Amino acid sequence: MDKGVNQAVEAVADLGRDIGEYIRQQRNTAQISLRQLAKLAGVSNPYLSQIERGLRKPSAEILQQIAKGLRISAEALYVQAGILQERAGGAVVDAVLADHDLTERQKQVLLDVYETFRRENAMTRSAQGEHPAETEDTEE
Incomplete structure (x- = not known):
């Protein structure tokens, strides 16, 4: 070979x-x-x-x-x-999808809100000149 x-x-x-x-x-x-x-x-x-x-x-x-x-x-x-x-969100998305106490509609609403927050934070970081991969843990 x-x-x-x-x-x-x-x-x-x-x-x-x-x-x-x-x-x-x-x-x-x-x-x-x-x-x-x-x-x-x-x-x-x-x-x-x-x-x-x-x-x-x-x-x-x-x-x-x-x-x-x-x-x-x-x-x-x-x-x-x-x-x-791999989809954006990783473990959070997995946790929501795995929760048997939520309906499919509730899961989708939670994921939509989560994704909205992620986009807003990415735009804020971008506007501040930070790299999108940086997380809040690295900010002072």
């Missing part, structure tokens, strides 16, 4: 390890055992273990089942797996 093909194969392998590590971190944070998550997601224990170790790259459908078992948004897993581009 030529160098470009080798790099592409390694990049795909890295995605598998990245998504597996991300799933393991989310599982540990949720304090769910591998066996419990496998049952909740409707996949076999060995298959989930292989995903976490980066030996298997799960399909979007399997990622959706795992997300449901972890009670996180499938979108978060899709981004980690390289299926989707």
Whole structure:
């Protein structure tokens, strides 16, 4: 194989390890055992273990089942797996979308307000000559 093909194969392998590590971190944070998550997601224990170790790259459908078992948004897993581009807002958007106590309409309203605040703050920073990537944490 030529160098470009080798790099592409390694990049795909890295995605598998990245998504597996991300799933393991989310599982540990949720304090769910591998066996419990496998049952909740409707996949076999060995298959989930292989995903976490980066030996298997799960399909979007399997990622959706795992997300449901972890009670996180499938979108978060899709981004980690390289299926989707990360959306502005990151963790806040994920948290709103994952909240089972909110209706879809309430979630959309919250996300619209959040995005409005983000745009206003970006325009304010831009007008002050700051870089958009800077956060309020770095301001004095």
